[in-house]
Amino acid sequence: MPGINAGMTDYIVEFLGVDREQADALRRHYWRRYGATLLGLVRHHGVRASHFLHYTHRLPGLEARVRGHAHDVAALQRLPGRKFILTNAPRAYAERVLAALDIGRWFDGVFSVEDMRMFGQLRPKPDVRMLRRLVASLGVAPSQCVLVEDTLEHQKAARRVGLRTVWMQRWLRRGAPARPAGRPAYVDLRVRHLRALWRLCAGGG
Incomplete structure (x- = not known):
């Protein structure tokens, strides 16, 4: 970042x-x-x-700087259900990162910013209309989807659509808006590690 x-x-x-x-x-x-x-x-x-x-x-030299972690790969392997990348970045960049981390095989697809157009207009996260269309394209109810994000504005939009939300706090970005002290009402789970996502699968909050 x-x-x-x-x-x-x-x-x-x-x-x-x-x-x-x-x-x-x-x-x-x-x-x-x-x-x-x-x-x-x-x-x-x-x-x-x-x-x-x-x-x-x-970003020349990106591949040399990106590092993965075995415990993250193991967590992705164990998580049930389909998994998709939803990113406001361009597809070429997302695919470079996935290849550098060697985790592309654990995802069912990538929705990049190029895919977030409606009626000729760009509608990236946190656009509610785009999220509704995305869920419909997956053929599932919003309540069956979980958005894992580090950006709270995106999670607010996801909750409006009916998605469950996970606030990933592992990566802190300089210049980001002030973070609330607790867990906002529109966040179902706050985590620092991917393995903690199992708490949602087990019905925990």
Whole structure:
């Protein structure tokens, strides 16, 4: 995430013609307001989504820096049900990360930002309409789906749709909005490790 955030700030500096401090403030502002910096840039500055995504997710040397953990792989293997990646990142980036971690085989598919269009408009997380359409495409009831996320705004939207929600707190992002002291009412489970997801499977909260 630090590399992607830096890439977004660089993009804003170069293509909006502001200084780095202004660019960083704008990146954070749009992320807080819309749940995705990209949406603010598209709506208010006419930025082309595909151009922004390519520029900000190039990340040379990514594969050498990404490290997996055996206990995470074991947790993914043991979890029942279908598992999908739902990411506001471009598909090429998501597939690079999955390949670097060698965990792609444990997922049934990837829904990337390119898949989050409705009526010609980009609708990435936390868009409620997109989430409803996604659940319908999976052919299951919302209550049978669990969204595992580190972003609370996305979890609020998921709860509105009827999904169960898990707040992953293992990765803390600098510049993220202040976190509530406890577990928000729209979060079913707060975890720091993937293996803790078994508590949901067992009916725990």
